[in-house]
Amino acid sequence: MERSMAFESDLNLKATELRLGLPGSDEPEKPSTTPSVRSNKRASPEISEESRSKGSSCVSSKVESGERDSAPPAKEQVVGWPPIRSYRKNCLRAKKNDQVDGAGMYVKVSVDGAPYLRKIDLKVYKSYPELLETLENMFKLTIGEYSEKEGYNGSDFAPTYEDKDGDWMLVGDVPWDMFISSCKRLRIMKGSEARGLSC
Amino acid sequence: MITNKKPRSSDTDSNYMRDDRTEMSEDDDRSPPSDSIANGSCPTRTCTPGSGSGSGSSSIPEYSAPYPDRVLENVLENVLWFLTSRKDRNAASLVCRSWYRVEAMTRSDLFIGNCYAVSPERATSRFTRVRSVTLKGKPRFADFNLMPPNWGAHFAPWVSATAKAYPWLEKIHLKRMSVTDDDLALLAESFSGFKELVLVCCDGFGTSGLAAVASKCRQLKVLDLIESEVSDDEVDWIMCFPDTETCLESLIFDCVECLVDFDVLERLVVRSPSLKKLRLNRFVSIGQLYRLMVRAPQLTHLGTGSFSPSEDVAQGELELDYVSAFAACKSLVCLSGFREIVPDCLPAIYPVCANLTSLNFSYANISAEQLKPIISNCHKLQTFWVLDSICDEGLQAVATTCKELRELRVFPFDPREDIEGPVSEVGLQAISEGCRKLQSILYFCQRMTNAAVIAMSKNCPDLVIFRLCIMGRQRPDHVTGEPMDEGFGAIVMNCKKLTRLAVSGLLTDTAFAYIGKYGKIVRTLSVAFAGDSDMGLKYVLEGCPRLQKLEIRDSPFGDTALLSGLHHYYNMRFLWMSACRLSHQGCQQIAQALPHLVVEVIKHEDTVHMDDYADTLYMYRSLAGRRHDVPQFVSIL
Numbered sequence: 001m002e003r004s005m006a007f008e009s010d011l012n013l014k015a016t017e018l019r020l021g022l023p024g025s026d027e028p029e030k031p032s033t034t035p036s037v038r039s040n041k042r043a044s045p046e047i048s049e050e051s052r053s054k055g056s057s058c059v060s061s062k063v064e065s066g067e068r069d070s071a072p073p074a075k076e077q078v079v080g081w082p083p084i085r086s087y088r089k090n091c092l093r094a095k096k097n098d099q100v101d102g103a104g105m106y107v108k109v110s111v112d113g114a115p116y117l118r119k120i121d122l123k124v125y126k127s128y129p130e131l132l133e134t135l136e137n138m139f140k141l142t143i144g145e146y147s148e149k150e151g152y153n154g155s156d157f158a159p160t161y162e163d164k165d166g167d168w169m170l171v172g173d174v175p176w177d178m179f180i181s182s183c184k185r186l187r188i189m190k191g192s193e194a195r196g197l198s199c
Numbered sequence: 200m201i202t203n204k205k206p207r208s209s210d211t212d213s214n215y216m217r218d219d220r221t222e223m224s225e226d227d228d229r230s231p232p233s234d235s236i237a238n239g240s241c242p243t244r245t246c247t248p249g250s251g252s253g254s255g256s257s258s259i260p261e262y263s264a265p266y267p268d269r270v271l272e273n274v275l276e277n278v279l280w281f282l283t284s285r286k287d288r289n290a291a292s293l294v295c296r297s298w299y300r301v302e303a304m305t306r307s308d309l310f311i312g313n314c315y316a317v318s319p320e321r322a323t324s325r326f327t328r329v330r331s332v333t334l335k336g337k338p339r340f341a342d343f344n345l346m347p348p349n350w351g352a353h354f355a356p357w358v359s360a361t362a363k364a365y366p367w368l369e370k371i372h373l374k375r376m377s378v379t380d381d382d383l384a385l386l387a388e389s390f391s392g393f394k395e396l397v398l399v400c401c402d403g404f405g406t407s408g409l410a411a412v413a414s415k416c417r418q419l420k421v422l423d424l425i426e427s428e429v430s431d432d433e434v435d436w437i438m439c440f441p442d443t444e445t446c447l448e449s450l451i452f453d454c455v456e457c458l459v460d461f462d463v464l465e466r467l468v469v470r471s472p473s474l475k476k477l478r479l480n481r482f483v484s485i486g487q488l489y490r491l492m493v494r495a496p497q498l499t500h501l502g503t504g505s506f507s508p509s510e511d512v513a514q515g516e517l518e519l520d521y522v523s524a525f526a527a528c529k530s531l532v533c534l535s536g537f538r539e540i541v542p543d544c545l546p547a548i549y550p551v552c553a554n555l556t557s558l559n560f561s562y563a564n565i566s567a568e569q570l571k572p573i574i575s576n577c578h579k580l581q582t583f584w585v586l587d588s589i590c591d592e593g594l595q596a597v598a599t600t601c602k603e604l605r606e607l608r609v610f611p612f613d614p615r616e617d618i619e620g621p622v623s624e625v626g627l628q629a630i631s632e633g634c635r636k637l638q639s640i641l642y643f644c645q646r647m648t649n650a651a652v653i654a655m656s657k658n659c660p661d662l663v664i665f666r667l668c669i670m671g672r673q674r675p676d677h678v679t680g681e682p683m684d685e686g687f688g689a690i691v692m693n694c695k696k697l698t699r700l701a702v703s704g705l706l707t708d709t710a711f712a713y714i715g716k717y718g719k720i721v722r723t724l725s726v727a728f729a730g731d732s733d734m735g736l737k738y739v740l741e742g743c744p745r746l747q748k749l750e751i752r753d754s755p756f757g758d759t760a761l762l763s764g765l766h767h768y769y770n771m772r773f774l775w776m777s778a779c780r781l782s783h784q785g786c787q788q789i790a791q792a793l794p795h796l797v798v799e800v801i802k803h804e805d806t807v808h809m810d811d812y813a814d815t816l817y818m819y820r821s822l823a824g825r826r827h828d829v830p831q832f833v834s835i836l
Contacts, residue, residue, distance in 0.1 A: 078672075078753075079343075079344050079345065080340065080343030080344050080345045080752070081343070081616075081670075081672065081727065081728075082611065082614045082616070082643060082668055082670045083340075083342075083343045083668065083727070084343070084610070084611070084614045084643075085342045085343070085400075085426065086342075086343075086344065087426055087428070087454065088561075088562075088610065089614060091481075091538065091562055092562070092564075092586075092612055092613075092614075
């Protein structure tokens with residue numbers, strides 16, 4: 001994550017800032033006569049198309065603007081700002097993403113070659129195909145078909161997960177319920193490592 | 200009177216001193232004890248009569264005792280045992296050599312504000328009878344990922360030095376230190392009478408370290424883990440406490456992100472009759488909390504854990520009589536936790552509200568409506584931590600009832616920059632009008648006005664700590680469009696007791712001019728994305744004689760400003776400047792001018808960095824010189 005430089009005021013980043021709105025108009029000040037209602041229900045975080053296509057590592061994966069179509073995209077996040085300890089941030093982030101009816105089961109997902117991690121709630125899925133489809137959509141890749149003997153055919157990617165014992169396993173080897181209760185995080189491997197798992 | 204001296208080399212004791220000492224002591228000027236009895240005064244210094252080492256010499260009749268020094272030293276020793284204040288002790292140690300020696304022998308609480316300011320060997324050889332050690336390590340900005348991991352602040356050399364020097368050691372308090380399981384194991388082995396371990400914002404250890412402490416420290420009264428990162432080694436550390444009755448008075452583990460075996464925990468609580476403080480982690484459900492409360496109605500401080508039913512036994516848990524469990528805890532004054540709160544459960548705490556002096560809702564996403572029935576009963580509340588989910592309306596409710604409030608912290612539920620925030624100047628104004636005894640405030644918001652800040656400066660004259668964080672960088676007063684200079688100016692002007700200040704929003708050099716002019720007792724200052732030019736920093740360095748801790752990020756202060764503080768850096772605990780306009784050369788100049796300052800330049804991998812600029816400067820006075828555990832991304836100039 002690129003840190004904001006102190007030279008911001010010299011570079012006049014505000015003028016070149018990407019946002020939705022006519023040039024010269026300031027960020028719309030939303031009139032609020034009532035305090036904004038804090039909703040627990042939020043759409044699952046999706047990186048907006050605009051910030052994703054930037055592709056550079058300076059965009060934090062924490063940027064969430066799915067809900068607010070008319071608002072300008074959030075400013076790039078700066079390391080350590082606002083000054084909240086990560087412990088607190090993590091506790092609250094988990095809360096934000098929770099559905100109202102219960103705690104989610106969030107695991108980090110990393111993809112070899114991608115600069116950012118995502119988090120998904122495993123409880124939302126009922127089966128492997130559902131999960132894999134979501135991963136494919138999320139990261140824009142193809143995982144292929146699972147077979148017991150051959151692992152994942154037909155692609156460069158193989159989904160693996162770390163279980164409670166710290167071992168890395170191929171996704172799909174154990175029954176779904178067992179997977180759900182033991183999966184600590186996911187990693188989508190790519191290339192020869194992945195092909196190794198597939199044979 | 201002790202004359203003012205320029206800071207000098209070798210045996211300076213500034214590092215044990217409290218923050219506001221401005222001079223350093225020198226052994227050379229102390230009169231040797233043998234002279235003082237004869238002369239009754241210190242030959243090399245100007246002293247008030249009787250303030251030499253033979254302080255009682257004017258009143259004690261002159262008789263020929265064999266070792267007059269020894270008699271007086273014994274008297275002194277007996278008297279000095281009663282001196283507890285660090286500041287007083289430091290002053291006493293400067294009087295003369297004899298007092299220095301006796302003070303060193305009688306100091307039982309050793310406080311080291313910067314673990315790198317002095318070596319463990321030096322500290323333990325001066326102070327020989329220490330029973331409690333407090334150490335602080337990393338600077339505060341490390342909490343916000345502004346420092347790469349493995350920078351330092353290792354507990355290891357300290358635990359081994361103290362293990363040798365103080366086998367009778369009872370208490371260790373650490374803040375922002377790197378502690379390993381091995382360190383904790385050594386601690387557990389070395390101190391047979393160990394009573395109290397407090398780890399705040401520490402990391403590097405796991406449940407296996409805790410297990411060592413639990414099993415070996417049989418006299419343990421306090422085990423407090425506060426905002427520390429504890430790795431899950433899958434060791435049931437709670438099981439490691441002795442099977443017999445324990446001495447536990449305080450067990451705080453709300454930050455430990457590991458499952459605990461509840462039955463084991465319950466048995467521990469049952470055999471800990473002295474337990475007064477218990478803070479559970481979020482893996483304890485409300486039903487389990489109930490069982491513990493029933494076992495320990497004597498609790499004064501309770502952290503409730505998740506405060507929601509566990510998934511499998513949800514129904515049964517909701518039927519328990521929580522209200523009576525709380526009602527039975529007649530001594531409860533401090534409540535926290537609520538990590539995964541189900542708001543329906545909140546009314547259970549009604550019975551204790553009237554007695555509460557401290558309430559921490561900062562992990563509870565509750566609305567104003569949910570807060571009101573609770574807060575309207577909390578007339579005695581002095582400390583309140585909460586999420587901004589309660590909105591300005593919730594803060595108004597607080598202002599209406601909590602007339603005794605001393606400390607308020609409002610944390611953001613959603614810590615981003617460009618969003619509509621639920622709290623604003625309205626809430627701040629309300630608090631200032633309702634809570635006149637306020638001493639400490641930390642307030643995160645998205646928008647603010649000078650008027651509200653000025654109002655607080657006038658309504659709350661007792662303010663000691665004022666930390667306002669307007670989350671959008673460089674946001675002006677959202678009503679007038681002006682910088683926030685006047686607001687912060689009013690704070691330093693009107694709050695005569697202010698010692699700690701954190702500023703934010705759009706700020707010009709004017710704000711710093713105010714701080715330099717009026718902030719005469721400010722000790723800690725935090726600055727981010729503020730100021731126009733070097734003048735800003737100069738105002739502060741030249742104007743604030745009591746400044747001890749200065750942390751600055753992303754502000755346009757350069758070498759000239761840095762150099763203007765040369766006269767003051769030996770009086771400070773540290774200076775942090777990151778993403779400012781310092782060059783390596785500038786930092787080098789400081790290092791050369793001040794040999795007892797350790798000047799660290801820290802490189803960050805992820806910055807796009809211009810070669811000449813120093814990403815991060817962290818400098819601190821030290822008797823120990825450059826440290827030996829420097830990681831490769833740090834260079835010491």
